Amino acid sequence: MSRREILLVCSRAILSAVFLWAGLEKLHDPWTFAEQIAAYRVVPTSLVTLLAVALPCLEILVGACLAVGFLTTSCGLVVTVLTTTFAGAMASAVWRGLNIDCGCFSGASTVSWAHVAGDLVLAGMGLALLLSGPLTLSVDRWIAARR
Amino acid sequence: MRFIDTLIGAVALVLLATTMGVILNRASTDPVGLLTPFRPRLPARVGEIDAPTARRFALLGALFVDAREPEAYRAGHIPGALNLPAEQVEDRPVAGDLLARIREARMVVIYCDGPECLASFHVARRLRVLGLENLWLMPVGWPGWEAAGNPRTTGDTP
Numbered sequence: 603m604s605r606r607e608i609l610l611v612c613s614r615a616i617l618s619a620v621f622l623w624a625g626l627e628k629l630h631d632p633w634t635f636a637e638q639i640a641a642y643r644v645v646p647t648s649l650v651t652l653l654a655v656a657l658p659c660l661e662i663l664v665g666a667c668l669a670v671g672f673l674t675t676s677c678g679l680v681v682t683v684l685t686t687t688f689a690g691a692m693a694s695a696v697w698r699g700l701n702i703d704c705g706c707f708s709g710a711s712t713v714s715w716a717h718v719a720g721d722l723v724l725a726g727m728g729l730a731l732l733l734s735g736p737l738t739l740s741v742d743r744w745i746a747a748r749r
Numbered sequence: 750m751r752f753i754d755t756l757i758g759a760v761a762l763v764l765l766a767t768t769m770g771v772i773l774n775r776a777s778t779d780p781v782g783l784l785t786p787f788r789p790r791l792p793a794r795v796g797e798i799d800a801p802t803a804r805r806f807a808l809l810g811a812l813f814v815d816a817r818e819p820e821a822y823r824a825g826h827i828p829g830a831l832n833l834p835a836e837q838v839e840d841r842p843v844a845g846d847l848l849a850r851i852r853e854a855r856m857v858v859i860y861c862d863g864p865e866c867l868a869s870f871h872v873a874r875r876l877r878v879l880g881l882e883n884l885w886l887m888p889v890g891w892p893g894w895e896a897a898g899n900p901r902t903t904g905d906t907p
Contacts, residue, residue: 632774633779633781633789636787636789640867647865648784651781651783651784652783654781656770657766658770659766659770660762660766660767662766663762663765664762676756677762700836
């Protein structure tokens with residue numbers, strides 16, 4: 603494996619773990635997650651609950667697909683869009699002086715510039731996957747080889 | 750072409766996740782209402798009332814707490830209402846004199862800017878934590894109160 607490929611596989615593994623963890627932690631309590639989303643005051647309240655039930659499932663789905671390397675570039679696109687949006691929402695909350703829970707995982711953690719930076723790092727990893735082709739140790743490569 | 754495939758895959762993931770989320774929510778014992786304005790769970794022993802009931806409470810001597818920003822309060826509020834913006838109670842202790850006045854009240858009705866506004870929830874939750882009883886939320890808020898033709902006043906004071 604080339605150095606580039608090792609980095610991409612590591613990014614895939616990290617994103618998979620982070621997304622699976624984040625999704626599973628939030629899945630069991632949509633009420634709390636909905637309240638965390640509403641606290642940002644950037645989403646219309648009629649969309650808050652739909653996001654609260656859909657986002658954890660999307661995170662789990664993306665995490666599982668990345669774990670086996672299926673639809674890697676699509677997952678990269680979803681990760682990039684999601685984490686950039688989260689970073690924007692968090693930056694706006696910090697900028698407005700809101701002292702709210704970041705809603706990243708189940709534990710309480712007040713939103714901060716560190717969270718924004720963390721999400722931008724994840725967005726960078728997602729972008730790298732979006733721009734990559736089928737990776738080693740992936741279902742994508744197995745499918746590509748059979749075509 | 751490759752980007753189109755990527756985009757189709759991403760859209761499929763989003764649609765599948767949304768479907769999964771909706772199904773799991775419907776199967777849940779404690780589902781959230783979808784595509785309706787989100788209302789958090791009421792804090793324990795806090796009730797909800799409509800504008801006519803709030804008007805009756807006002808006649809019985811209820812104290813009103815306006816959880817909106819000072820600018821909105823200044824532009825128009827329920828006569829006698831105290832201004833206690835949600836951001837103030839989240840970030841710092843409630844001023845002693847304000848808290849004393851709220852404690853003295855037989856009933857406290859908290860309102861903000863209508864069904865989509867959550868500031869009254871935050872204030873109610875904080876007041877419950879401080880041990881206050883007889884708290885009521887008026888979800889229709891200031892717009893509902895005003896639309897019903899109830900009394901209003903303006904300025905910085907109650």
